[in-house]
Amino acid sequence: MDSTDIIIIGAGAVGLAAAYELSPKYRHIIVLEKEDTFGRHTSSRNSETIHSGIYYPQNTLKAKLCLRGNELLYSFMKHQDVSHIKCGKYIIATSKDEIPEIEKLKINGELNGVPGLSLVTGHEISSAEPDVNALMGVHVPTAGVMNSYELMKRFESMSKENGVLFAYRTGVSRIEKVHDGFTVHTDRGDSILAEVVINCAGLGSDMIAASCGIDVDAAGYRLKYCKGEYYKSENTGRMKSLVYPVPSPDGKSLGIHTRMFTDGTIVFGPNAYYLKKNEIDYSLNNDRRDEFMNSVPLFIKRDVSDMSVCDCGIRPKLQGPGEKFRDFVIRDEGDRGLKGLVNCIGIESPGLTSSLAIAEYIAEII
Numbered sequence: 235m236d237s238t239d240i241i242i243i244g245a246g247a248v249g250l251a252a253a254y255e256l257s258p259k260y261r262h263i264i265v266l267e268k269e270d271t272f273g274r275h276t277s278s279r280n281s282e283t284i285h286s287g288i289y290y291p292q293n294t295l296k297a298k299l300c301l302r303g304n305e306l307l308y309s310f311m312k313h314q315d316v317s318h319i320k321c322g323k324y325i326i327a328t329s330k331d332e333i334p335e336i337e338k339l340k341i342n343g344e345l346n347g348v349p350g351l352s353l354v355t356g357h358e359i360s361s362a363e364p365d366v367n368a369l370m371g372v373h374v375p376t377a378g379v380m381n382s383y384e385l386m387k388r389f390e391s392m393s394k395e396n397g398v399l400f401a402y403r404t405g406v407s408r409i410e411k412v413h414d415g416f417t418v419h420t421d422r423g424d425s426i427l428a429e430v431v432i433n434c435a436g437l438g439s440d441m442i443a444a445s446c447g448i449d450v451d452a453a454g455y456r457l458k459y460c461k462g463e464y465y466k467s468e469n470t471g472r473m474k475s476l477v478y479p480v481p482s483p484d485g486k487s488l489g490i491h492t493r494m495f496t497d498g499t500i501v502f503g504p505n506a507y508y509l510k511k512n513e514i515d516y517s518l519n520n521d522r523r524d525e526f527m528n529s530v531p532l533f534i535k536r537d538v539s540d541m542s543v544c545d546c547g548i549r550p551k552l553q554g555p556g557e558k559f560r561d562f563v564i565r566d567e568g569d570r571g572l573k574g575l576v577n578c579i580g581i582e583s584p585g586l587t588s589s590l591a592i593a594e595y596i597a598e599i600i
């Protein structure tokens with residue numbers, strides 16, 4: 235049987251960032267990925283926003299790793315020539331009853347340490363973004379957008395340069411605890427012995443945890459898939475900043491906002507609805523068009539009545555419908571008799587922003 239120091243399961247942004255971070259420190263690292271290349275799931279089906287950390291409750295991993303990740307990511311992208319823009323964002327109120335929410339967000343962001351937040355008038359917002367209709371808002375200068383494909387490609391190639399082996403088309407079927415580590419069984423019928431296993435399997439991360447004998451319901455690791463769709467209109471111009479509404483009160487999502495690409499073109503989304511089954515279903519239809527028609531015209535002055543669906547992703551959520559905030563799970567399972575198994579579960583937004591900070595955190599844990 236082959237053996238290695240570390241196996242990383244999953245080549246999304248988190249697994250790739252972990253490979254990049256750990257590769258100068260460990261000689262033998264293997265990344266096992268079931269698809270034929272990296273980034274085929276959530277990491278390439280999202281808004282590509284570099285979040286600031288304004289939204290999350292204080293002292294949570296989401297707040298801390300988002301703030302740290304924001305800083306690490308800008309520095310990495312600048313030095314490694316990954317396309318991005320630190321364009322800033324407006325979180326806006328379009329009705330009077332949303333104004334207290336904006337004020338609360340600003341206070342929360344300041345308590346989290348987000349720099350440079352300021353309250354702005356509707357007039358200031360429309361001077362910066364003439365297509366936007368807002369009563370007032372909070373300006374978040376550290377938010378931005380990136381090209382997630384380029385980011386992941388850099389993580390992969392720099393990890394390879396440091397000796398990391400990537401095994402694509404190799405799904406992990408089961409993990410077994412053995413005396414000196416873990417035997418990782420693949421769906422190709424191979425087994426590899428590893429001292430440390432890092433589970434970055436995204437939408438499959440609860441199943442990986444279950445395969446090593448963890449009761450995922452008792453542990454609170456059972457994922458609930460929550461789909462988000464994007465809609466586009468041919469009548470939108472380019473924008474310079476991101477525009478977000480106040481987040482949905484049920485904590486399901488940040489609300490339908492502009493998703494801006496690095497050339498300034500925009501689409502709208504994502505909405506958020508739980509899938510009945512945990513099945514990866516990226517099919518697209520216009521069934522929820524009304525939801526977009528009821529929200530986008532509230533903050534965009536242009537005629538967007540031609541909107542149609544153009545993309546989607548699925549959030550690996552720990553929080554079920556109507557449930558309270560859940561934080562990222564990133565932990566060594568030593569207290570379950572599985573020392574050396576690091577589970578990363580429920581890595582929904584701001585997981586992309588936090589990817590380098592999550593990698594740094596994993597490096598501290600192992």
Ligand SMILES: Cc1cc2nc3c(=O)[nH]c(=O)nc-3n(C[C@H](O)[C@H](O)[C@H](O)COP(=O)(O)OP(=O)(O)OC[C@H]3O[C@@H](n4cnc5c(N)ncnc54)[C@H](O)[C@@H]3O)c2cc1C
Nearest residue numbers: 244246247248268277280281283406436438462585586587
């Ligand atoms: C609609 C939407 C919008 C979002 N917007 C943002 C945003 O603007 N900013 C932000 O910071 N975050 C955002 N996020 C969150 C962000 O995209 C995720 O947190 C991040 O991409 C998670 O990366 P990951 O590597 O954990 O998961 P993934 O990218 O899903 O990677 C997991 C990998 O594991 C592999 N895998 C699964 N099971 C197995 C197995 N058994 N064996 C081997 N490989 C396996 C998969 O094939 C996949 O490649 C958004 C998410 C969604 C859905």
